Amino acid sequence: MARVEFRNIRKEFVDDNKGTFTAVAGSDFVIHDKEFVVFVGPSGCGKTTSLRMIAGLERQTSGDILIGDRVVNNLHPKDRDIAMVFQDYALYPHMTIRENLSFGLKNLKKPKEYIEQKVSQAASILGLESMIDRKPRELSGGQRQRVAVGRAIVRDPQVFLFDEPLSNLDAKLRVQMRVELSELHKRLEATIVYVTHDQVEAMTLGERIVVMNNGIIQQIASPTELYANPQNMFVAGFIGSPPMNFIDVHKEGNVLRMEGGEFVIPDSMAAALSKYENEHLILGMRPEHITGEDIPVISSLDYTYSTKVQVVEHLGSENLVYFRVGNRTVTAKVHPETTGYPGMEKTFIFNFDKVHFFDPETEQRIDW
Amino acid sequence: MKSRSKVIMLIVASVILVVWSVLTIIPMYWMLIGSVQDTKSAASFIPKMIPDVLSVAPYERFFGKTNVMRWLFNSLLISTILTVTNVFLASLAGYAFAKLKFPGNKAVFWVLLSTMMIPAQVTLIPLYILMIDVFDLGNTYTAILLPGIVSVGNIFLMKQYMSSLPTSLIHAARIDACGEFGIFWKVILPMAKPGLAVLAIFTFVASWNDFFWPFLVTNSAEMRTIQVGLASFVYADTTDFGALMAGATVAALPMMILFFSLQRYFLQGITIGAVKG
Incomplete structure (x- = not known):
């Protein structure tokens, strides 16, 4: 296995009609040996382009890509010692599963015995033995996905690349495959680069997550770090489901005023926000840090706020209650037995222990 | 009301289709019955749809002609070679234009496509001069084959x-x-x-039925194809319609067999490129 390094990678697409589009704008990062790194972001953020540049399916406009200690800029995909699993599986439809698994090794002119051993090993790891002589069309979506993973495993590559491999599966199968991929990573001790637009997938699979938007890396961190300390509003809003709430507040001394209420914040917090005296800033709070009044106030940083409930969603293990603050809709994650219905006047508790503040112009987090 | 208008539409459509089918089938039926009648009956302007006497004499006269088997062989050879070259080269070029990135991909494709708008008659004489005068390939298989090795349409x-x-x-x-x-x-x-099968059928049928180009570049009886050979039943002051019809039937047979055995691909071929996926 090997590390992967991006050195100031830039990728531009030139279209005769639409002009130049910057897909990746100067990426710099290192993926460590045996690490599971997830690229996450909305459509068009540059995550798949980054993956395809590692694979050699796209050529970067500038910068260097290293796999291990080799600069692979000019290497053909087959010479990069990588394997890739595609979103649509990309299994060869006219070949059996055995032929699909062995295709790459045959092209590499590996000995027959070696190929057979590798194929049966991969089939055994992924539970494909019983269907080894079937064609892909005879397999279910989950089984096809396993074959696609198997095709990567037999290659023993330095780096595994996954391009949204679970997006064509149903929700239940996706959870199952997620667990299997996690186990596979531990078993193979492989360097894995995984692309997804699903932040739940990113959080559950990745040891580190690269959050991207508009071709720019927003933050690289572990899932817990990303969740607890997002560097900007994009990361805060993208990571977490439901996303973080943003509320416009106006700072006046120790008072944060917002529509329909105000919070008196401690001196330390007010001092950290002194730059925004008599100015607006954005308060960020995760839904689970806004609870119903049924939960007693236990911290000195718990503040109450009363308003009318707009919508209540019953999820079984919890309820999501939506209400408005100014022109923004705020979500509270409350206990399933908390009473509430649309139009009901209700008091919510804001836990300021976990509050974030963001600069309204730069959208960067303000440390306090 | 809606169902009534639907019924009327169905009746109109059925009538049109029946008339169309009859118009399509009559010439073939005419050819078939013409091939088993005496020359006089076969040549009558209003043909007898049910012949009085059936005769195999026209087939005997057709196969009695010296070079008929050679013409059939020539047609088969030329159609097969052109089918193979068209399938291979058109699929290679089609793949390159569809899937490979190279400078001028679109431009070259559009230039090629624009040549389809030039009527074949316009290029016929330059092509003839090129084959006969410049390359000196008159009366050879090469002259028949070369211009059709791959077509832009394919x-x-x-x-x-x-x-x-x-x-x-x-x-x-x-x-x-x-x-x-x-x-x-x-x-x-x-x-x-599936795409290759359709291409092969289209090319084989077109090559088998081609008359004008083989007629232009060949001048000996041995080099004729079956379609050109049939013309030899038209004499200076008379035409042996019976033998001509028999020859036309024999010439059409491989196409009919090919079409009916592979009509699934034909129908599929019509929609190729219309729907992605």
């Missing part, structure tokens, strides 16, 4: 078909250490079988 058809094949398979094969020709040969061609 390249266009294959480009449309190849565009519908998933690009991720090409990328997967590239990562699987497959060379560029290997990708075409081992991955693309097996997936493109």
